[in-house]
Amino acid sequence: MAASNRLKNQHLLWRAGFGPMAENAAELDKVSQKELWALLLKTSAKKPEKIEVAQGLVDGLYKGIKDVAQMQQNPEQVKEQRKQMREQSREDIKNLNIRWLEEMIDSEAQLREKMSLFWHGHFACRIINSYFQQELLQVVRENALGNFKDLLREVSKSGAMLSFLNNQQNKKKHPNENFAREVMELFTMGRGNYTETDVKEAARAFTGWGFNLKGEFEFRKFQHDDDSKTVLGKTGRFDGDDVLDILLEQKQTAKYITKKIYRYFVNDQVDDAKVEWLAGRFYQSGYDIKKLMEDIFTSDWFYEEKNVGTKIKSPVELLAGIRRLMPMEMENDQAQLLFQKTLGQILFYPPNVAGWPGGRSWIDSSSLMLRLRIPQILTANDIMDILPKADDDLQGGMMEMTAKKVREVTKGGTAKIDWALVSKVFEQVPREQLLPNITATVLQTKSHVNDSLLEKYLNSASRENFIKSAIVNLMSTPEYQLC
Structure with a gap:
């Protein structure tokens, strides 16, 4: 059975936003x-406003390093200052997060922010x-739909x-290979397409x-x-820019990026013929990201049944999606x-x-x-009692959590929801069509809980209560984890 127009549009909004x-x-x-695609492009065309949380930190960092030089005679003071700067930085990263x-939830520029989230994972930096972190995020958001x-x-x-x-430690006669390796393995060509000598x-x-x-x-x-080097069969007195050019000349780079984008935006099961076609066009365009995404999102095959409602939402997609509806x-x-920490992202x-x-x-x-x-916790029907997994780097201030603190954070609901705005979505829908209509809006999958079974758990005291309980219950199903 062909997907409805609504389902196709929701598919586009879930994948491109x-x-x-x-x-x-x-x-x-x-x-x-x-x-809808034209609208997504138009709303993402503007340069993003910078999310600024640390404008003073650069001055603090600069001053701090100068002071450290003057305070070598007082190592305790140096230690304390470094500790304070790390704590401030952790606090700022929470705010940036x-x-x-x-921005992902409220911004009109859905396509730009979704692409930025993809690049944020591709160019992983901890x-x-x-x-x-703030400056790197701005680079990613400004170039998310530009040229790779x-x-x-x-x-x-x-x-x-x-x-x-x-x-910073990579110096003449004492080269550090870490940066060069990751640029090849993770950012451009993928493992197995270069040698250790490269x-x-x-x-x-x-x-x-x-x-x-x-x-x-x-x-x-x-x-x-400044001496001569040989990289991927080319020889010259190369610097870093030359190496990036050599990597971009490789068709394998276009293929590697396209395959990763296909997995993320289309399907975990890769269709090699489609990736080959997309990668060829991506390479020919000189690495135009927007054109690659247009090739994907305007193709008929993107809306085929096998690609709809088959992708597990990442924790960030799940949280943002709940809050948008x-x-x-x-x-x-x-x-x-x-929620991010406990769900693993x-x-x-x-x-x-x-x-x-x-x-x-x-x-x-x-x-x-x-x-x-999560839908129940947000709407005050549940208290969370699952502790986040430990991670030394994060326990140092990112999310120091005890069972008591977890309950405090989630007790009595964690959000005020505008149910009147949600009800407005369904104001033209007759009562007997309400549940199928809500289901079609909330879920992307063909399979879902039987309507008559679901009705037993819904609050029918008023139309708004019915809509509210239907949405929360549907969002609490395994099917809602897929988009």
Whole structure:
């Protein structure tokens, strides 16, 4: 059976954004996919406003390092100052996390923020320096739909990535291969498409790439190895920019990026013929990201049944999607960080340099139980009693959580929901059609709880109560975990 127009539009909104929003969910029956895609492009065209949480930190960092030089005679004072800066940085990263999540939920620029989330995982970076993280996020958001060449270059020259991958220590006669290896393995070609010699030679080319006290890119020419290198069969006195050009000349780079995008936006099961076609066009366009996404989102095959409602939502997609359909004011921002931590995806804290693996890794028995309870916790019908998994790097201040604290954060509901706005979505729907209509809006899957069984659990005291209980119950099903 062919998918309805509404289902196709919701499919596009879930994959190219974070799901339908209460304000416009009722319109999805009428608009075509072509019109909706044009709207997604238009609303994401503007340059994003910077999310700024650490404007003072760069001055603090600069001053702090100068002071450290003057205070060598007092190591205790140095230690205390460093500790304070780390604590401030952790606090700022929490704010950056919450503000970016709000942007994903509320921003009109759904496509840009969804693409930014993809690149945030692709260029995974885990450092406790809020200024560096803030600047890298802006690079990603500004270039998310632009040209991959520009994005790669700017990320590679960011203080965040150079620091995370130790290129500040990459010097002539003492090369550090970490940065060169990850640029090849994770950012461009993928493992198995270069040799160890290529990594060693590329590392020599990246010698001298670093950043100054203000976190800006700096080429330190006296630390650069200016001798001849051979990378992927090309020989010359290469520097880092030359190596990036050589990597971008490889068709394998276009293929690797396209395959990863296909997995993320279309289906975990890759259709090699489609990836080959998309990658060829991506390479020919000179790495135009927007054109690649247009090739995907405007194709007929994107809307085929096998691609609809088959992807497990990441924790961030799940949280943002719930909040878009149920507009809410959060009572406690800590709850959002707690949900992310317990479900296994904290923004700015990827598990390692490869980012979040995605797919089935999002679900285990404890995270599935919590996923099914989140709508109830948000709407005051449940208290969370599952502790987040320990992670040394995060326990240092990101989310120090005891069972008592978890209950405090989630007690009595964590949000005020605008149910009048949610009810408005269904105001034209007759009572007997209400449940099928709500189900079609909330779920992307063909299978769902039998209507007559579901009715038994719904509150029929009023139309609004019926809508409210239907949405919360449907969001608490395994089917809602898929988009």
